[in-house]
Amino acid sequence: MIGRILWTATLIGVGALTAGLQLDRQAERDPSVAPLVPAPLRAYAQLPITAAALQGTDAAAALAEAETLVRRRPLPAEHLTLLAAAQAKAGEAEAATFSIAVAGERGWRDPVAQEAVLRIALAGGDQAEAARRYAALFRAPATPDALLASLAPEVLGEPGGTGQQTFAEVLAAAPRWHAQFLERGPRVLPPEAFALIAAKVLLSGAKLDCGQLGTGIAVLRGRDAGAAERLATAAAGRCRELAPPGTFPL
Template sequence: MMGRFLWWGLLAAVFVVASFAQLDRSSRFAPHLARFVPPAFSGFAAEQRTRQAIAAQQGERAIAEAEALVTARPLPAENLELLAIAAALSERNEQSIAAIEAASTRGWRAPIIQQAVAQAAIEQGNHDIAAQRISALLSIGEMREAALVLAGQLVATPDGQVALARRFAAPGHWQDNALRSLAGTVPPDKYSTTLVLAAKQGATLDCRIVERVIQNYVLENEDSAAARLREICPA
């Protein structure tokens, strides 16, 4: 008899665990379910509750949920990103910076982390790191406006121009779109100088795009910049 009770008790426990685990997975696509998942079973649910707390500007709740999330699922950079945002919301700057630094070592696809690292690198004069993170943002296509602003800050100095030129010369598929976008953001002299440096390092630049930029520069009386670009793409 006792063995039977233990057996049924074990089955009941397995059922409860499986039910909450399934509910947790479901909350990933149905955020309203997150509040029904107990903390001990929260993985995806903790992520949803963290996002909800951040959206509601509830700093302490966001911190608690984010810390529980990172405890349950410590590897994804996105979870550390949420912890960094929650900590910043509560003005826990040291914790926020530590989370950003940890997240930056775990992947390239967390755009807020990439933006934060790029901005810090520019301020510290780490031009190559800034160029890597900016090109990553442009590559994944997220936070494009922020990436373009950062690119403008980077190429404000000769060392920054060299660093970004190296990224243009590296393998990738983001460069063509960046040629168009940067032309409308970066000052003509900085833009043209950066592209000339990129070409000297072996970058293959789409002259159809460059030609349109040259035409715009001529109309805007940016003759020096247009002449530099003619070095890359002669008429």
């Protein structure tokens, strides 16, 4: 009799555990079920639980939930970003800075982490690191143009400076986003910065598409005719059709 009771209890326990794990997995698709998952079984469910805690007023509870999230699922950079937010909410500024820096190293596609690390780099005078983080934000389609435009002067504003040089080097080594640079750059970068960076990329030997470059120059001309003409002159050696009237490219 006792054996049968123990066996039944074991089956019930296994069933409850399986149901809890399935519910936890479902929480990844439907965050509304997260509170139904038993606390010890929360892995995927811990993310919406943490996000909800961060929206509340209890900083200690938010920090505890974020620490649990990172302890159970340490790899996603977004989880470290939430931990940094919880640490900042709890007044642990130094810990938050460290967490966001690690998140930025781990998750180049996490825009929140990239912007935070960029601002940390600027505050520390590291223009090269700021430019690399700006490039990561620039490549992300979800990054608003307004954010890129507001950050660009600080990161890329110095003519021929470290920021422009680093950004140009990153761009030259990534042909797959040349088209994005030529389409987005004239809108969000300071005109002179766009012209100088594009010229640096051309001088590096990177093969920018002449048609796309011409379109970018046309957009730039609407903002700064002088910068557009200087870029057209620099591009004329590779794209003769872009040479301004009266110039004689080699």
